[in-house]
Amino acid sequence: MRYLVFSDVHGNLDALTAVLDAAGAVDAYLVLGDLVGYGAQPNEVIDCVRRLGPLTIVRGNHDKVACGLQLPETFNPAALEAAAWTYEILSEPNRQWLREIPAGPIAIDTDVEICHGSPDDEDEYLFSLFDAERVLPSSTRKVCFFGHTHFSVVFSMCAGPGHVDGMSMREPDAGAKLTRLLIDPGRRYLINPGAVGQPRDGDPRAAFAIWNTTTHTVELHRVAYPVARAQARIRDAGLPEVLARRLSLGR
Numbered sequence: 001m002r003y004l005v006f007s008d009v010h011g012n013l014d015a016l017t018a019v020l021d022a023a024g025a026v027d028a029y030l031v032l033g034d035l036v037g038y039g040a041q042p043n044e045v046i047d048c049v050r051r052l053g054p055l056t057i058v059r060g061n062h063d064k065v066a067c068g069l070q071l072p073e074t075f076n077p078a079a080l081e082a083a084a085w086t087y088e089i090l091s092e093p094n095r096q097w098l099r100e101i102p103a104g105p106i107a108i109d110t111d112v113e114i115c116h117g118s119p120d121d122e123d124e125y126l127f128s129l130f131d132a133e134r135v136l137p138s139s140t141r142k143v144c145f146f147g148h149t150h151f152s153v154v155f156s157m158c159a160g161p162g163h164v165d166g167m168s169m170r171e172p173d174a175g176a177k178l179t180r181l182l183i184d185p186g187r188r189y190l191i192n193p194g195a196v197g198q199p200r201d202g203d204p205r206a207a208f209a210i211w212n213t214t215t216h217t218v219e220l221h222r223v224a225y226p227v228a229r230a231q232a233r234i235r236d237a238g239l240p241e242v243l244a245r246r247l248s249l250g251r
Contacts, residue, residue: 003108005193005209005218007032007116007147009049010062011039011086012197012247014233015206016048018225019196023208029053030108030211032147032193033060033116036098037079038243039197040233042066042086046094058104060116060148061123066090067098078240085239105144112211113141117148125149132190133157143189143218145209151201152194152220156187179220191218197230204250 004026009016029052036042037060049055062079064070066086075083090098103122104115117124118131119139125148126132132155183189194207201207205222212219231244 001027001213003028003030003211005030005145005211006196008034008195009045010197011036011042011045012230013041013044014230015197015225018223019206019208022223029055030114031057033058034062036066036086037062038082040237043094058116059101063098067095078242112143114145119144136188145191150195152207153192155190181218183216199250202250
């Protein structure tokens with residue numbers, strides 16, 4: 001099986017289209033949440049994702065706010081303005097569809113699960129080795145794909161009860177198109193493919209992963225997309241300028 005794994009589209013249809021084109025033919029899609037928020041095409045992104053199949057998806061915090069399931073209590077002013085705009089512009093069928101997206105984690109098979117924030121808390125941010133060391137022992141599968149931070153990163157540790165040595169972190173080379181990781185059966189992994197629609201790791205290209213169950217590999221990809229067009233859509237929608245500006249910075 002060849003899976004396309006992606007997260008944090010955030011209403012950026014231009015980036016999502018580039019990812020789908022670059023990934024090519026796959027057997028299934030794993031979506032790690034936050035389809036909407038920040039970007040100017042939330043309905044178009046949801047319509048696109050709804051057409052994908054077979055599809056396994058978990059909700060993100062922006063998805064919950066955009067459909068009215070959660071108040072945006074922790075959002076900064078720009079995120080808050082974008083969330084209110086998104087809520088108003090979403091069609092009722094798409095708003096209802098967002099409400100029905102399940103919380104993570106969801107087990108895909110005996111080896112892999114997916115979540116938005118962490119296996120413990122769908123809204124938790126996993127940034128550091130300390131975060132990963134705390135969460136990895138509680139994950140139920142060898143590999144957990146997560147999103148939320150908008151950073152493309154891999155954490156791993158040796159498997160086994162009480163065994164937390166060999167912790168490592170790898171980030172894709174900012175100038176490369178992909179980083180390939182061979183899954184070691186003796187290790188456990190937290191893998192963030194990065195953000196499709198709003199990367200924050202200093203690389204403005206859209207990020208995604210390909211998980212191949214035949215070769216036991218995960219490829220972390222980056223692909224360029226028409227950033228200027230996505231920025232123009234944000235400005236035309238009257239959304240905060242910072243949401244457009246950060247797309248070209250990857251921050």
